[in-house]
Amino acid sequence: MEALSLDDLNAADEAAFLAALGGIYEHSPWVAEAVMPQRPFASLAALHEAMVAAVRKAGGERQMALIRAHPDLAGKAARAGTLTADSTAEQASAGLDQLSDDEYPRFQTLNANYQAKFGFPFIICVRRHTKDSILRQFRHRLENDPDHERAAALAEIRHIAALRLDQRFADAGLGLNGRLSTHVLDTYAGRPAQGLWIALRELSDYDAPQLIARVATNADGRTDAPLIHGRPVPIGRYELLFAVGDYFADCGVPLPDPPFLDVVPVRFAVSEPEGHYHVPLLVSPWSYSTYRGS
Amino acid sequence: MEALSLDDLNAADEAAFLAALGGIYEHSPWVAEAVMPQRPFASLAALHEAMVAAVRKAGGERQMALIRAHPDLAGKAARAGTLTADSTAEQASAGLDQLSDDEYPRFQTLNANYQAKFGFPFIICVRRHTKDSILRQFRHRLENDPDHERAAALAEIRHIAALRLDQRFADAGLGLNGRLSTHVLDTYAGRPAQGLWIALRELSDYDAPQLIARVATNADGRTDAPLIHGRPVPIGRYELLFAVGDYFADCGVPLPDPPFLDVVPVRFAVSEPEGHYHVPLLVSPWSYSTYRGS
Amino acid sequence: MEALSLDDLNAADEAAFLAALGGIYEHSPWVAEAVMPQRPFASLAALHEAMVAAVRKAGGERQMALIRAHPDLAGKAARAGTLTADSTAEQASAGLDQLSDDEYPRFQTLNANYQAKFGFPFIICVRRHTKDSILRQFRHRLENDPDHERAAALAEIRHIAALRLDQRFADAGLGLNGRLSTHVLDTYAGRPAQGLWIALRELSDYDAPQLIARVATNADGRTDAPLIHGRPVPIGRYELLFAVGDYFADCGVPLPDPPFLDVVPVRFAVSEPEGHYHVPLLVSPWSYSTYRGS
């Protein structure tokens, strides 16, 4: 879908306006309709606030209808290919479109238990999560009481709408992009470590680690682009693997056999998808440090 | 076997002397016989040197006979239970008595290839190695030329004899014991981390990690005893797992959900079995350092 | 003075008992008299507790007499050489016997102001302080109200009595000894840094730094003895200077001219004189870490 501009939206006729914003809230074009008279919007943030306010003012019944308009996660609609384009892309972002044969029933059971308890589908802003954290949230939220859970569903819908808006418009965004980056300093030679291979993996309690990126450091000891950027960093657990042994061997540093340090793993979790996670490594053949930097 | 004293040995009659030392070199009591007239030995080190010198002076033919007197690693004799007591205990120390169904043929193939190339069995001082490094050495040494490999076999026999002597005598030893220890400093509170769970695992290219120790730190942030001590630290690759997330949560430190650091893995290799490996962790909820200490 | 034993004290006649303990409380043998009937004392701690209890039960008037029995710090009695032996040694421990020409009037002014405000001399357990922290305490306590200050004086007298007891007896002590130690790890070579020169200096707001120790590290990267031990570590500010540049140059490590790191200063403060302060340095030619260890 081509990126829109706020100027175009402010000038659009009703049909074009609804075509642009009708899908921001899943199967609920009434939210777009409600804010149409408030044009022009000075910023994407103003538009987003207006839509959030429209949902808030719509009252409990319409809010519940909005919640119920959402599909199951990895559910029958997804399998049948009848999701909205947004939902399809979102569920794919966490790999929910490619569940293995024992993952699929796990989701079905959770969906069924959730529907049975609350009477509406489990909603989560998938783009802000890894599959692992979706499953953790699913289990965790099943223990909530209905009022709390209704509020949780609406909060997730706000996140979903914000990200859909942010992606649809070319204008200055809503500040929803996080960043995950690294940097390797060679404290043996006192310079950035160049040509050191790094792998980033997503960890899961339910599955093998999944490779997200594999890249060598540049002359500044960094990766040419952040490992994750231009989108939220999904909540979840990660592992960086640094090929320290190969790097120092390539530098001609004398090392024991086997080297004291070879592949150095750094495991950490992301809890703020909109945050900047800089996870550097300061390393000699005999020591290393890591920390959450900025 | 009850520990001997050097005084007893120096005073023993011939039969008792040979009973004590006949097995230091595998199926080769002639080494003990050769040093018997040199009594008294002032120290275990002097006895060891005398035996090493006897092998050196014995010449190539007897040295080859000594080499050939050794059993295959994880071979038929081991399966049949016909190894010497020393060999049985040694092979068990690296788990060679408990190979899985796909490990056993791996060893048989390597044994056969080695015998075919060199005409004598592959000898390695098992107590100085993990199963993983034995397999690496096996593969590596298969590429040697025969002269180099003959020297390698005699060097391993020296190690084996030294360790057998060291274990048999209650006297001051030969300095063959290494040590692996750790220490956790809490840099958030500025004190040793008490009650932090640590696991030590042996890593392998061929197998799942194997748990060696699991223990909580004491009031000084250390384990009550070193993780490995009183014996060589087997050459190989290890992983320490530090339950940092649980520790800080137990301390009441405010943490994100999930915590930035949870289980911190530190992977390192041992290349000097007689060395001291102190691998500490300095850790806050947001940073850590590790290094080879002393 | 020869060290006493508790056994001797328990068996001593009255005169000997008072000779031994009469000076534990400055010019106040009545405290020793009060506890004499409670013999035998099972431990030094029991004796100390008994004396503390005797002071507590003696009531406000006698407590004030006890307070007033103490000399001024660096006062006329000290100059005239009429202090008790204990007070003389104590004041010397922080260098109060060697004040410079501008320090002496500083103390006289503070003494006069303190006497004028509270009507009794300023008391502090000098062995637990540096000259710098004594001056800070002096200024700080001048701002107290009289009740608070009376309690502070009695607390200091307890410390003084405990340390005098601890030094007078050969028996197991009262746990009043702190320790200050260091350790240098060379993270370039992965081993303890041997032969690295270290200086320990006491810092002051009022004076030039004062050298306390200068020593080279041994093969384990430590000093042969802790830098301060066998006594409280005086409250105050310190600086460790590590001659890192010379060390790496001596090791033949290639370094820029001038080297990035040369003399590395580590400044820290001691607030618990009875604590263990281990302040190590992990250092390469391009990086270092330090922390309060244990």
Next chain:
Amino acid sequence: MEALSLDDLNAADEAAFLAALGGIYEHSPWVAEAVMPQRPFASLAALHEAMVAAVRKAGGERQMALIRAHPDLAGKAARAGTLTADSTAEQASAGLDQLSDDEYPRFQTLNANYQAKFGFPFIICVRRHTKDSILRQFRHRLENDPDHERAAALAEIRHIAALRLDQRFADAGLGLNGRLSTHVLDTYAGRPAQGLWIALRELSDYDAPQLIARVATNADGRTDAPLIHGRPVPIGRYELLFAVGDYFADCGVPLPDPPFLDVVPVRFAVSEPEGHYHVPLLVSPWSYSTYRGS
């Protein structure tokens, strides 16, 4: 002086060309004359290379005249105000225009000794040095043999000319600017340390430390601008002082009295004036690390 452009220079008449470049080499407009016919110059680097080549081809006699055209450092011409504008600014950059009463004779003695030994003035590219390193170089180079020293003088003249060119033109420069920066990470809270005061001081064997910058960190834990940038970082020794104790106290972190860490000093040397020196601090109330970063 207004910045020039290479385009203007390429189009200038002879008088304007010489006005622009005549002073690049001290009192030696012949270098500019020699390269005038080679116009147009495609880049500042090409112009610089042409001038360097002109000096190289001019032969030993003219080179010696060029060397002799330079003034003494902090010499009579400087006192009399008869230096070229460039030389005046350069000598001021290292504080040579503000020598104290005991520094001035030190320079005169060195100048005299140097002239006596070599027959020409001591030349150093002052903008690449601190006063301390100028004095060290002075002493060091006095020990050279004449050939070596002649080459050293010409090398310094190349540096001086390059920096004069770089400053005179608005075009893309010669890459002569270094950078000194810092960054403070709070490993207690897992975020950049904001509002932490930092002082940068230049150290000297001959003088008290001299304050260069004093600034508080911003929300990213950095200073708004690098501490030194847009020019070479003078070779010399520096000290960063980080007000760590005040920072953590302001954050409400519970600290002992006095705090274990208060003002943390980090001393380091710069040996490559064109390099990037990033000297960060990772700090908790009980630990810190620093390193040469990038």
